[in-house]
Amino acid sequence: MAATETRLLLLGTVMLFEPVNGYQLRRELLSWQVEDWAHVNPGSIYSGLSTLARQGNLERHDLVDGSREVAVYTSTASGRREFERLWRAAVESVDLLSPLPFHTALALMPLMARADVVQGLRSRLARIDVRIREQLAQESQLETVPPHVRAMADLWMGLGSTEREWLVDLLGRVAAGAFELRGEPMTWQPPAQDPGWQMAGERQRYAELIARHR
Amino acid sequence: MAATETRLLLLGTVMLFEPVNGYQLRRELLSWQVEDWAHVNPGSIYSGLSTLARQGNLERHDLVDGSREVAVYTSTASGRREFERLWRAAVESVDLLSPLPFHTALALMPLMARADVVQGLRSRLARIDVRIREQLAQESQLETVPPHVRAMADLWMGLGSTEREWLVDLLGRVAAGAFELRGEPMTWQPPAQDPGWQMAGERQRYAELIARHR
DNA sequence: AGCCAAGTGTTCAACATTGAACACCAAGTC
DNA sequence: GACTTGGTGTTCAATGTTGAACACTTGGCT
Numbered sequence: 001m002a003a004t005e006t007r008l009l010l011l012g013t014v015m016l017f018e019p020v021n022g023y024q025l026r027r028e029l030l031s032w033q034v035e036d037w038a039h040v041n042p043g044s045i046y047s048g049l050s051t052l053a054r055q056g057n058l059e060r061h062d063l064v065d066g067s068r069e070v071a072v073y074t075s076t077a078s079g080r081r082e083f084e085r086l087w088r089a090a091v092e093s094v095d096l097l098s099p100l101p102f103h104t105a106l107a108l109m110p111l112m113a114r115a116d117v118v119q120g121l122r123s124r125l126a127r128i129d130v131r132i133r134e135q136l137a138q139e140s141q142l143e144t145v146p147p148h149v150r151a152m153a154d155l156w157m158g159l160g161s162t163e164r165e166w167l168v169d170l171l172g173r174v175a176a177g178a179f180e181l182r183g184e185p186m187t188w189q190p191p192a193q194d195p196g197w198q199m200a201g202e203r204q205r206y207a208e209l210i211a212r213h214r
Numbered sequence: 215m216a217a218t219e220t221r222l223l224l225l226g227t228v229m230l231f232e233p234v235n236g237y238q239l240r241r242e243l244l245s246w247q248v249e250d251w252a253h254v255n256p257g258s259i260y261s262g263l264s265t266l267a268r269q270g271n272l273e274r275h276d277l278v279d280g281s282r283e284v285a286v287y288t289s290t291a292s293g294r295r296e297f298e299r300l301w302r303a304a305v306e307s308v309d310l311l312s313p314l315p316f317h318t319a320l321a322l323m324p325l326m327a328r329a330d331v332v333q334g335l336r337s338r339l340a341r342i343d344v345r346i347r348e349q350l351a352q353e354s355q356l357e358t359v360p361p362h363v364r365a366m367a368d369l370w371m372g373l374g375s376t377e378r379e380w381l382v383d384l385l386g387r388v389a390a391g392a393f394e395l396r397g398e399p400m401t402w403q404p405p406a407q408d409p410g411w412q413m414a415g416e417r418q419r420y421a422e423l424i425a426r427h428r
Numbered sequence: 429a430g431c432c433a434a435g436t437g438t439t440c441a442a443c444a445t446t447g448a449a450c451a452c453c454a455a456g457t458c
Numbered sequence: 459g460a461c462t463t464g465g466t467g468t469t470c471a472a473t474g475t476t477g478a479a480c481a482c483t484t485g486g487c488t
Binding site: 023027042068 | 467468
Binding site: 036037038039095096097098099100103106107109110144146147148149151152154155158159161162163165166170173178179180188190191 | 250251252253311317321323324358361362363366369372373376384392393404405
């Protein structure tokens with residue numbers, strides 16, 4: 001959680017599925033194959049959720065569901081503001097060797113409004129251009145560096161340009177209305193075997209228990 | 215240190231400069247601009263060094279240099295074996311979203327013999343090809359996934375091909391004898407303002423103190 | 429000589445991460 | 459009805475990370 005990407009991911013995933021418990025989140029994240037890239041193991045989900053709750057970004061409800069106690073989380077108004085802040089920061093973070101925050105933000109793009117996404121991506125593009133220019137400027141003093149470091153710089157340049165090209169295309173499509181973002185009608189539906197789909201019943205029950213408890 | 219890249223980096227940097235103290239390492243890593251990519255802050259250098267010493271991969275010498283106590287580290291035989299293991303693992307780790315281990319291994323390439331570097335890079339290439347094939351195979355079932363996730367997959371594909379192309383080139387050059395690797399005559403010299411150069415005197419003194427103490 | 433600023437070298441308490449292990453339930457199976 | 463198997467939901471002690479702060483030295487300035 002030192003890195004903000006776990007905060008962002010948990011906060012966003014709770015917003016997608018709330019009210020939701022830790023195990024449901026874990027199942028959903030596994031099904032996205034997020035375990036592959038973000039490094040979420042059971043422990044960090046639970047400790048991350050409780051940290052976010054302590055900070056007032058999530059609210060924890062200790063419900064009794066049948067004979068069983070469950071810790072169910074919902075987002076708070078300040079948590080949703082925090083999500084926007086984190087999302088913006090992540091989408092603008094240009095670091096070739098830590099691409100996780102950016103990819104996490106991309107995965108959670110549908111939680112942001114179109115104008116914010118366009119603005120965030122534009123800002124990222126500007127930063128990438130700065131990076132590329134800096135890199136080109138340093139090209140001249142490459143004799144001061146061992147040859148294998150120069151090979152690394154070449155790779156960075158290549159990866160940078162690849163991302164830039166892709167980003168220009170994405171930006172164009174988002175600006176032209178592609179994808180379904182926050183506040184827009186949702187037509188895309190997950191396949192039936194998606195656990196996020198299957199847990200709809202439990203989440204409904206949680207919502208009722210929370211409402212009754214107020 | 216959960217991630218192995220800090221272990222690899224510290225072990226390798228000690229091998230480059232031993233005998234060396236924590237502050238000298240920090241200075242050197244800063245001058246490489248390693249702070250930018252690996253996330254080494256003062257604390258993790260010292261705790262990493264002491265962990266490596268506890269495990270028998272480094273030896274710690276508490277020297278008295280002038281009026282001052284200094285903790286100076288040297289590598290052990292088992293530490294050098296551990297370095298080779300970690301290096302191989304890092305160079306073969308294909309994970310688009312955690313490229314740090316690979317780039318750390320690249321930076322430390324001169325500590326490995328040419329045959330090992332060639333073998334490691336070949337093995338990486340094979341793994342990248344597997345990844346790319348898997349990705350292409352999943353292309354068919356892309357309707358089961360929200361559209362923005364497909365855009366992410368496109369980026370991954372692009373980054374993967376960019377790295378592959380670069381890797382083929384690098385492999386060719388290493389196989390053809392480019393770069394100066396372990397056990398080969400060193401002709402390249404760091405510029406005079408490099409701290410690694412400047413600390414030569416202190417390291418000489420440390421070496422004598424250690425020798426006397428045996 | 430006294431004082432400040434910058435450099436050197438390290439520690440440590442607060443905090444986060446890890447993943448194995450726990451406790452429980454439901455649904456078989458013999 | 460005892461007994462395993464697999465899923466659900468969570469905790470916790472061990473370990474690692476963080477970066478501010480400490481303690482000391484050196485060199486310059488008045």
